[in-house]
Amino acid sequence: QKEVEQNSGPLSVPEGAIASLNCTYSDRVSQSFFWYRQYSGKSPELIMSIYSNGDKEDGRFTAQLNKASQYVSLLIRDSQPSDSATYLCAVTGNNDMRFGAGTRLTVKP
């Protein structure tokens, strides 16, 4: 079992809809959780971090964390074609950061 699991997609949503991206992790001692966006051919860029259970909102993005269920999600409201990218979930491990394989999101105009 991979330490960080994501649905590889592709996930396709129409413009203006809510995109929901999910991630599960196996290490119960993980403390910090991150979402990165990676456009094709580019490097990952941090878009959200979350450290405690509950929701954290930043503009159109909401990260949700449930440590008991070992589950973290990212909601993108009012999705735009420019949101089309691969979204990487990352979880802190023992002195390092482990990434999921990423979910490819396509927002159709």
Added chain:
Amino acid sequence: IAGITQAPTSQILAAGRRMTLRCTQDMRHNAMYWYRQDLGLGLRLIHYSNTAGTTGKGEVPDGYSVSRANTDDFPLTLASAVPSQTSVYFCASSPSVGGLNTGELFFGEGSRLTVL
């Protein structure tokens, strides 16, 4: 603009050759990392350094070595390249707040390496 610089951006290398990928940051971040990214496998950690003078092994360290002589530089060396090391390599750094690593990674633009 401050950030992380990687070199070379792209390289084709014969198997068995030695190669060093360079990484320099000017943000004075304590922690630095090397990842490789392969299709379907995502980002996998090769080596990391929590501070100058220290290094550690990540998930896939075999065939790679690193050094951290100072805060800014974190080179990755392939002693004898093999075709399975064909990948995109990303260097990253992470700031600290109050002496604690935030875990937030800032990535370089990547180095695409092809080993024939």
